[in-house]
Amino acid sequence: MLPRHADPIAAIATAPGRGAVGIVRVSGKGLAPFVQGLLGRTLRPREAHYLPFPDAQGQAIDRGLALFFPAPHSYTGEDVLELQAHGGPVVLQLLLARCLEAAQGLLPRLRLAEPGEFTERAFLNDKIDLAQAEAIADLIDASTEAAARSAGRSLSGDFSKEIHGLRDALVHLRMLVEATLDFPEEEIDFLRKADAQGQLSNLQQSLGRVMQRAQQGALLREGIKVVIAGQPNAGKSSLLNALAGAELAIVTPIAGTTRDKVQQTIQIEGVPLHVIDTAGLRESDDEVEKIGIARAWDEIAGADAVLFLHDLTRQDAPDYVAADADIAGALPEKLPEGVPVIDVWNKIDRAPDGGHAPAAPQAGAHGAVWLSARTGEGLDALRRALLAVAGWQSAPEGVYIARARHVQALQAVDAHLMEAGAQLASDHPALDLLAEELRLAQNALNTITGEFSSDDLLGVIFSSFCIGK
Numbered sequence: 001m002l003p004r005h006a007d008p009i010a011a012i013a014t015a016p017g018r019g020a021v022g023i024v025r026v027s028g029k030g031l032a033p034f035v036q037g038l039l040g041r042t043l044r045p046r047e048a049h050y051l052p053f054p055d056a057q058g059q060a061i062d063r064g065l066a067l068f069f070p071a072p073h074s075y076t077g078e079d080v081l082e083l084q085a086h087g088g089p090v091v092l093q094l095l096l097a098r099c100l101e102a103a104q105g106l107l108p109r110l111r112l113a114e115p116g117e118f119t120e121r122a123f124l125n126d127k128i129d130l131a132q133a134e135a136i137a138d139l140i141d142a143s144t145e146a147a148a149r150s151a152g153r154s155l156s157g158d159f160s161k162e163i164h165g166l167r168d169a170l171v172h173l174r175m176l177v178e179a180t181l182d183f184p185e186e187e188i189d190f191l192r193k194a195d196a197q198g199q200l201s202n203l204q205q206s207l208g209r210v211m212q213r214a215q216q217g218a219l220l221r222e223g224i225k226v227v228i229a230g231q232p233n234a235g236k237s238s239l240l241n242a243l244a245g246a247e248l249a250i251v252t253p254i255a256g257t258t259r260d261k262v263q264q265t266i267q268i269e270g271v272p273l274h275v276i277d278t279a280g281l282r283e284s285d286d287e288v289e290k291i292g293i294a295r296a297w298d299e300i301a302g303a304d305a306v307l308f309l310h311d312l313t314r315q316d317a318p319d320y321v322a323a324d325a326d327i328a329g330a331l332p333e334k335l336p337e338g339v340p341v342i343d344v345w346n347k348i349d350r351a352p353d354g355g356h357a358p359a360a361p362q363a364g365a366h367g368a369v370w371l372s373a374r375t376g377e378g379l380d381a382l383r384r385a386l387l388a389v390a391g392w393q394s395a396p397e398g399v400y401i402a403r404a405r406h407v408q409a410l411q412a413v414d415a416h417l418m419e420a421g422a423q424l425a426s427d428h429p430a431l432d433l434l435a436e437e438l439r440l441a442q443n444a445l446n447t448i449t450g451e452f453s454s455d456d457l458l459g460v461i462f463s464s465f466c467i468g469k
């Protein structure tokens with residue numbers, strides 16, 4: 001059986017629904033006879049031809065632009081045919097079906113493309129590397145301008161260039177060590193003269209810089225999940241609305257208004273924050289409210305950061321203060337270690353002394369913010385606090401998009417280089433161990449650009465693309 005990568009594939013390349021223009025794309029080897037059969041003529045390479053797209057009876061389904069990209073000069077590196085038609089879902093489905101029909105006898109095995117399969121071919125045919133392929137998906141999925149721009153930088157190869165720079169330095173060091181293996185007599189001197197240690201520490205420094213930027217890029221891509229928690233009427237829904245600049249969640253003076261979570265992605269300096277308003281935490285006999293409260297705790301357990309809201313106007317009510325203390329006590333049990341909690345003291349507009357002397361316990365080792373969700377005073381301080389706990393440091397210029405997978409690979413490289421460094425620093429370095437650590441470091445690095453990666457990994461990456469990409 002031929003591998004699935006050998007099949008010609010077809011798909012609608014444009015978004016589902018109505019649009020001004022829609023594109024059906026076909027990629028495969030030896031498309032020319034199929035193009036002739038489908039359109040009744042040949043097409044000059046890479047030139048737009050305005051012509052009818054006929055059905056099997058020769059009746060025009062639509063008139064549009066046909067483009068033929070002969071291999072290897074195409075998106076996928078194979079022959080590609082594009083039918084750029086009017087963007088109605090029925091028109092495009094008819095054209096796609098017509099392609100599959102016309103393929104019979106002319107283009108055996110033509111089938112519908114799986115998600116990401118065009119881009120997977122671009123990768124397999126060395127048009128782009130794996131980090132660039134991921135950047136294409138990230139560009140499409142970008143939720144902020146900063147994320148889109150940094151995905152654009154990765155797509156142009158900025159990130160891959162950094163990885164290649166690290167790889168070249170690593171290869172140089174490996175050659176040195178491997179050469180030494182052949183002359184065990186002079187081994188130590190040889191490595192010292194060549195300043196292997198200096199080379200390694202330069203490499204570690206460059207790696208540190210790349211890792212830092214990749215972490216920022218991963219943050220831009222993935223954002224963080226921020227859960228607003230606290231007692232009923234603390235102002236959680238008001239805070240979500242204030243951050244989002246829209247009336248998303250219902251605000252009323254009735255305690256227990258919010259029963260289910262309300263989620264909104266906002267951005268601060270281009271960093272996406274997935275903010276979730278939850279039901280107020282309290283003892284309740286109401287069945288619906290109880291479910292909402294259980295969900296609130298589930299959300300808290302999955303948070304990257306928690307905003308623990310306190311109502312400053314209630315600080316003279318011992319029951320209220322005690323209930324806050326109970327929540328503060330329960331939070332650490334629910335939260336994974338290291339998840340920051342920010343204490344937010346709300347309603348400064350109505351607090352007696354501006355509310356700057358809280359009496360209630362603080363859950364957050366990550367500081368406190370005083371604000372009014374109603375007037376907006378103090379919101380900027382909260383935004384800064386959120387960026388700080390998210391770990392955002394850079395201005396977005398120069399950041400390339402990256403994924404958690406890339407950051408993990410870089411961390412693995414770092415760990416192997418540390419081991420290598422320990423060998424080099426010893427009086428009697430075990431050269432074979434040193435060589436092995438450097439080899440493993442290079443493998444980890446190569447998983448980023450896909451020069452060393454498993455089929456499983458490729459499957460996971462490309463299947464998350466949209467259809468027709």
Ligand SMILES: Nc1nc2c(c(=O)[nH]1)N(C=O)[C@@H](CNc1ccc(C(=O)N[C@@H](CCC(=O)O)C(=O)O)cc1)CN2
Nearest residue numbers: 013023025069072073074075076077082084127136469
């Ligand atoms: N109509 C259309 N627009 C599109 C795409 C597409 O497939 N079709 N793309 C799909 O995602 C993106 C562009 N990506 C592309 C990448 C490479 C080539 C290409 O023909 N490359 C050749 C020639 C390059 C050149 O002219 O210098 C090559 O690499 O050899 C085309 C599109 C966005 N816009």
Ligand SMILES: Nc1nc2c(ncn2[C@@H]2O[C@H](COP(=O)(O)OP(=O)(O)OP(=O)(O)O)[C@@H](O)[C@H]2O)c(=O)[nH]1
Nearest residue numbers: 232233234235236237238256257258280347373374
């Ligand atoms: N004065 C003042 N009132 C506020 C402020 N924030 C919220 N409120 C009021 O407090 C009441 C409760 O606000 P919500 O935002 O619904 O509170 P919640 O924490 O979501 O409440 P639940 O849905 O019961 O959990 C409403 O009457 C709001 O107008 C504030 O900063 N200042």
Ligand SMILES: [K+]
Nearest residue numbers: 233252254257
């Ligand atoms: K409420």
